[in-house]
Amino acid sequence: MEERRLGPVVGLGTWRTFGGDAATAHEVVGSALAAGVRVFDSSPMYGGAEASLGAALRERRDGTVVATKIWSQSVADGKAQYGRQVEWFGRVEIEQIHNLAAWREQLAWLEQERALGRVDRLGVTHYAPSAFGELAEALRTRRFDVVQLPLNPREREAERELLPLAAELGVAVIVMRPFGEGALLRRSPSAEALRELGVETWPEALLKWVLSDPRVDVVIPATSKPERAATNAAAGLPPWFGPDERARVAELAA
Numbered sequence: 001m002e003e004r005r006l007g008p009v010v011g012l013g014t015w016r017t018f019g020g021d022a023a024t025a026h027e028v029v030g031s032a033l034a035a036g037v038r039v040f041d042s043s044p045m046y047g048g049a050e051a052s053l054g055a056a057l058r059e060r061r062d063g064t065v066v067a068t069k070i071w072s073q074s075v076a077d078g079k080a081q082y083g084r085q086v087e088w089f090g091r092v093e094i095e096q097i098h099n100l101a102a103w104r105e106q107l108a109w110l111e112q113e114r115a116l117g118r119v120d121r122l123g124v125t126h127y128a129p130s131a132f133g134e135l136a137e138a139l140r141t142r143r144f145d146v147v148q149l150p151l152n153p154r155e156r157e158a159e160r161e162l163l164p165l166a167a168e169l170g171v172a173v174i175v176m177r178p179f180g181e182g183a184l185l186r187r188s189p190s191a192e193a194l195r196e197l198g199v200e201t202w203p204e205a206l207l208k209w210v211l212s213d214p215r216v217d218v219v220i221p222a223t224s225k226p227e228r229a230a231t232n233a234a235a236g237l238p239p240w241f242g243p244d245e246r247a248r249v250a251e252l253a254a
C-alpha cells in the first residue's frame with residue numbers, strides 16, 4: 001500500500017480560522033503553499049471556509065489535494081454540497097463523510113463518484129472518542145481509503161484501536177486537532193527542553209510528535225496567521241522523533 005500513502009506531511013485545517021474571510025484565507029493559503037503545504041482540509045460545517053479556500057486556491061490548484069467533507073443526514077443535501085464543492089475546487093481529491101453523518105447512505109453514491117474517477121479517495125471522520133467504535137466499524141467495511149481523527153499528546157484514544165486498524169487495512173490517517181484546538185499551546189516548555197528535542201518551537205514539537213507515528217500520514221493544524229502556516233509546515237520535515245523524544249513531548253504536554 002506504500003504508493004497509497006499521503007505523507008508524512010503537514011497540511012492545513014480551516015475550521016474557525018478564516019471562515020468566509022477571503023482575504024485572510026488568501027494570505028494564509030498563499031503562505032502555506034509557499035512553504036510546501038499541499039493538503040487542505042475543509043467542510044461545509046466550517047461556515048464559508050470552503051468558498052474562501054476555493055477562491056484562495058484558484059490559479060494555484062496544481063498539485064494540491066483538497067480534502068473536504070459531506071455533512072448531512074440527507075443524500076439530496078449531501079449531493080448538493082458536493083455540487084458546490086466541484087464549483088469551488090474543480091474537483092475533490094479526498095471526500096470525507098463528516099462525523100459519520102448518514103455514512104452508509106452517503107457512501108453508496110460517493111463510491112460511484114470514486115469509481116468514475118471524479119474523486120480519488122473516500123474518507124470518514126469523527127472528533128469524539130465515543131464514536132470511535134462506529135468509526136472502526138466503518139473502516140472494517142474496507143470501503144474507505146482515509147480516516148480523519150484527533151490525536152495529540154493529551155488525546156491518545158485513537159492509539160487503542162483506530163491507528164492499528166488503519167495500519168492493518170492500509171487506510172491513510174489524517175490527524176485533526178494536533179494542538180488541542182490551541183489548548184496545548186497556552187504554555188510552552190523551556191527553550192532548553194526544546195533544544196534537547198532538536199526543535200525551535202513547541203508547535204513544531206507537537207506536529208513532529210504526531211507525524212513521528214508511522215501510522216499517520218497528514219496532520220492538519222489550522223491557523224489564521226500566514227507566518228504560522230509557514231512555520232507549521234516546516235515541522236513536516238525529518239528528522240522524526242524516536243520513542244524517547246515522543247515520550248518526552250508527552251511528558252512536557254501533560
Ligand SMILES: NC(=O)c1ccc[n+]([C@@H]2O[C@H](COP(=O)([O-])OP(=O)(O)OC[C@H]3O[C@@H](n4cnc5c(N)ncnc54)[C@H](OP(=O)(O)O)[C@@H]3O)[C@@H](O)[C@H]2O)c1
Binds near residue numbers: 015177223225
Ligand atoms: N476540532 C475538531 O473537532 C475538528 C473536527 C473535524 C476536523 N477538524 C479539522 O482539523 C483542523 C485542525 O484542528 P483544529 O482547528 O480544531 O485545532 P488545532 O489545529 O489543534 O489548533 C488550532 C489553533 O492553534 C493555533 N495555532 C496554530 N498554529 C499555531 C502556532 N504555530 N503557534 C501558536 N498558535 C497556533 C490557532 O490560532 P491562530 O489562528 O491564532 O494561529 C488555532 O486557534 C481543523 O481546522 C479542521 O480542518 C477539526
